[in-house]
Amino acid sequence: MSITTLTIWATVVALAATALLMAADIRQPARRSASGARGRLTPVAQAPTQLYKRPGLIRRLLALIGASALTIVAGLVLGIALLAAIVLAFLLLGSALG
Numbered sequence: 001m002s003i004t005t006l007t008i009w010a011t012v013v014a015l016a017a018t019a020l021l022m023a024a025d026i027r028q029p030a031r032r033s034a035s036g037a038r039g040r041l042t043p044v045a046q047a048p049t050q051l052y053k054r055p056g057l058i059r060r061l062l063a064l065i066g067a068s069a070l071t072i073v074a075g076l077v078l079g080i081a082l083l084a085a086i087v088l089a090f091l092l093l094g095s096a097l098g
Helices: 003-024 057-097
Strands: none
Touching: 003 057
16 A cells, blocks of 8 residues: 555545544533522622733733734744645646556
C-alpha cells in the first residue's frame, strides 16, 4: 500500500469519524436539565468591590500589538495549511492522471 493511498484512507476515516460524532451528538442538550432548587432563593454574600477603571494607554497598546501578532501567526499557519492542501491535491491529481 502506498503512502498516498494510506493518506487518503486516513482522511476518509477521520472525516467519517467526525461526521458520526456530529450525528450522534445532535440531540444532546448543551447543559444539564434544571435542578430541583429552581424557585428557591439562595442567600448571596455581598462584598464591596472597586469601581471599574479603564485600562491605561500602554495596556491598550499592548493588547492591540498582541492581537495583531496573533492574527499574523494564525494567518501564516492557515496559509501554510492551505498551501499544503493545494500541493497535495496537485500531487494526487498528477499521480492519478499520469
